[in-house]
Amino acid sequence: MENRPPDLEIAIFAAGCFWDVEAAFRRIEGVAATEVGYTGGTAPDPTYEQVRSGTTSHVEAVRIAFDSAVVRYDQLLDLFWDIHDPTAPAESSSERSVIFFTSGEQEQRAEASRDRLQASGRCGGRKILTEILPASRFWEAEEHHQQFYEKCGRSYTTTVKYWE
Numbered sequence: 165m166e167n168r169p170p171d172l173e174i175a176i177f178a179a180g181c182f183w184d185v186e187a188a189f190r191r192i193e194g195v196a197a198t199e200v201g202y203t204g205g206t207a208p209d210p211t212y213e214q215v216r217s218g219t220t221s222h223v224e225a226v227r228i229a230f231d232s233a234v235v236r237y238d239q240l241l242d243l244f245w246d247i248h249d250p251t252a253p254a255e256s257s258s259e260r261s262v263i264f265f266t267s268g269e270q271e272q273r274a275e276a277s278r279d280r281l282q283a284s285g286r287c288g289g290r291k292i293l294t295e296i297l298p299a300s301r302f303w304e305a306e307e308h309h310q311q312f313y314e315k316c317g318r319s320y321t322t323t324v325k326y327w328e
Contacts, residue, residue: 176227
């Protein structure tokens with residue numbers, strides 16, 4: 165993704181297992197590319213095993229290159245909220261809910277989106293635990309994790325939508 169066309173924007177989300185998150189975003193028209201990896205922590209060039217151990221502070225994340233003329237960042241945020249429960253404590257530190265912003269505008273949109281969801285009552289009075297943090301170095305995950313479901317010949321389907 166380092167050689168992406170300059171007219172594409174980048175979004176980075178962490179919402180549990182990165183295989184599922186990537187599969188959900190790959191289906192969206194206007195998403196040009198995705199890659200799974202690790203970010204938000206301190207260890208350089210971490211491995212999956214290191215991240216899962218909880219010793220690196222990294223999360224499993226998905227970096228998304230998208231055409232904002234086709235899909236808006238706000239639409240990606242809507243999908244992010246829909247595919248996981250942002251009020252649930254993470255099962256592990258590597259699967260916590262985080263929006264990594266790449267610009268001041270993304271930060272403002274992410275905060276406004278979170279605040280709208282919290283105020284909507286759709287969370288049943290529970291507090292949204294999602295962190296909103298500046299993007300930091302993104303370490304691409306091992307090749308066998310990229311487009312995992314496609315490589316395994318399995319389709320990703322979710323029957324879970326956390327918010328109606």
